[in-house]
Amino acid sequence: MNRAQLVMLSLLAATLVGCGSSDSTEQPIEKMVPQADTATAKLNTADQARVTKVITIAKEIRANAAQAQSILENHGMTLQQFEDELYAISADADLSAVYNAALDADG
Numbered sequence: 047m048n049r050a051q052l053v054m055l056s057l058l059a060a061t062l063v064g065c066g067s068s069d070s071t072e073q074p075i076e077k078m079v080p081q082a083d084t085a086t087a088k089l090n091t092a093d094q095a096r097v098t099k100v101i102t103i104a105k106e107i108r109a110n111a112a113q114a115q116s117i118l119e120n121h122g123m124t125l126q127q128f129e130d131e132l133y134a135i136s137a138d139a140d141l142s143a144v145y146n147a148a149l150d151a152d153g
Contacts, residue, residue, distance in 0.1 A: 088140045089140055089141070089144065093140075093141060096131070096135075096141075097135060097141050097144050097145055099121065099131075100128070100131045100132065100135060100145065101144075101145060101148045101149065102121070103117060103118065103121050103123065103128060104132075104145075104149060105148075105149070105152060108149075
């Protein structure tokens with residue numbers, strides 16, 4: 047991954063569907079997004095796991111953009127897969143609400 051891709055990835059993660067602290071372990075969605083209860087309640091288990099993973103990765107990249115490639119690898123994702131997930135989340139109102147609330151909660 048070149049520097050331009052790293053910059054683009056960090057900007058995309060921060061601004062595509064929401065504009066943190068680094069926490070390499072995935073927390074239950076309720077702890078990450080207590081104020082998004084209505085949107086969270088609408089998500090099925092698979093969507094909760096999906097958005098939780100993307101939130102965790104986005105927070106880690108925000109905290110250390112220079113390590114974006116290794117962060118993605120540690121989570122078993124490529125840049126393209128992460129971008130695809132971000133776009134899918136942005137296209138779904140409930141997923142977006144949960145994602146935005148989680149990132150906004152961390153500043």
